């Protein structure tokens with residue numbers, strides 16, 4: 052369904068150093084990969100480039116052989132509608148209910164109200180928040196907010212799922228549960244990339260691990276990607 | 280690989296979806312406006328005031344135009360004879376006028392006819408019964424050639440001014456042309472003020488929409504992250520703008536109808552003294568629909584100004 056390829060991608064922030072240095076990685080379609088590395092290694096930057104909330108300083112990023120670095124601005128919304136993203140800082144609407152937050156991608160995609168309700172409830176029950184759908188997101192614990200973000204990322208059955216520290220605030224049982232959810236999406240063909248520094252969890256999952264350090268790939272289970 | 284390629288084939292967004300968006304956005308915008316009624320009212324009053332002045336000038340100009348058209352004396356002048364002038368003298372002069380090459384028709388009104396005409400105005404007849412004799416003079420309405428310039432018309436008219444039986448000669452066209460010139464000036468003024476105050480209304484809406492936008496900045500960022508188009512994001516703000524503009528137009532309409540009601544009576548009195556019936560223009564649905572439409576357009580422009588300016592600043596793409 053969706054193949055992702057970073058070709059010699061460098062990202063330099065103004066006034067900062069290089070968050071990514073000449074990174075080349077391929078994620079074949081329908082695979083699930085963990086992106087790991089110390090804090091500040093460049094994991095979030097990596098995912099933001101894929102979301103096109105940032106653009107690389109050098110290099111190309113291909114999604115299904117289309118260079119998304121060159122994607123015209125007017126095509127970005129349609130591109131993002133096919134992505135599901137869990138953000139490290141949640142990005143929820145504080146003034147809206149849990150339900151409305153999760154419904155957002157479906158409303159944006161123009162889905163009918165009945166279908167929206169069905170899909171939202173399915174996603175919420177999957178993350179165990181069905182009984183909190185009417186609550187405002189401010190009233191939730193950090194872990195609950197994280198799960199709302201996860202429900203919102205999967206509700207539109209994205210072709211690519213990007214998750215930035217999705218289990219950062221969850222206990223081990225819930226973390227396992229969320230990973231199983233991602234795995235289920237992967238099993239139906241979704242390309243999944245999860246950034247996490249929970250080594251224990253990702254080792255237990257048994258998927259491919261790409262490790263970043265100071266903006267460079269230092270370890271990749273898939274040896275074809277190792278840039279040494 | 281074509282330059283316009285996208286990673287995934289685009290799924291067709293049904294027309295019904297866009298329609299649903301609009302309906303729900305209208306619902307949200309109305310709710311948003313009414314939830315901040317105090318602020319909304321203030322904005323409406325501001326926009327209404329800005330719209331009322333040029334719209335009022337437009338109405339004045341239109342009424343002047345209608346009045347001048349009602350007046351059928353563009354190519355004529357009136358001769359008022361002295362009270363008590365003899366019929367023989369009058370007829371002699373009328374004959375003299377008729378013989379003038381520029382003159383087309385002359386119709387005379389005897390004092391008795393004039394009195395009859397006035398008897399339709401009850402108060403005046405009541406007053407006149409107190410008088411022993413008919414105070415009205417005989418008069419003649421003189422029609423000249425259509426092509427005659429105002430200068431020539433005045434010249435022709437003044438030829439008869441010195442004649443003994445003539446009390447006064449009135450060239451209505453001079454008066455009328457002055458009125459038309461005033462109308463023209465008011466029309467220009469209306470345009471200038473219309474552009475100025477229209478821009479003012481746009482800026483007021485833009486500032487108000489901008490405020491609403493600022494309150495929802497987080498939401499806009501999140502919407503962008505989940506793939507909302509700019510059209511989707513700006514839609515609520517355009518509707519808010521439209522609601523502000525429409526409310527402003529409503530205020531302007533109320534101000535103008537109140538002004539019309541206040542002015543109709545004194546203007547009626549003034550006009551009837553010239554023997555004209557006053558029928559003020561401007562209380563018809565077309566004018567008010569036009570006002571509403573202008574309000575909505577100004578409001579939407581204000582919304583566009585605010586959201587385009589702000590969305591460009593939100594650095595997400």
Ligand SMILES: Nc1ncnc2c1ncn2[C@@H]1O[C@H](COP(=O)(O)OP(=O)(O)OP(=O)(O)O)[C@@H](O)[C@H]1O
Nearest residue numbers: 064065067069070089090091092093094095096097
């Ligand atoms: N907008 C920015 N401006 C300047 N520097 C930035 C910006 N965003 C990230 N960086 C820098 O880029 C580097 C990589 O940051 P990034 O957020 O990708 O790390 P990370 O691997 O996600 O870390 P963490 O595990 O703490 O989330 C860091 O050194 C950070 O300071």
Ligand SMILES: [Mg+2]
Nearest residue numbers: 094095139215
């Ligand atoms: Mg990070």
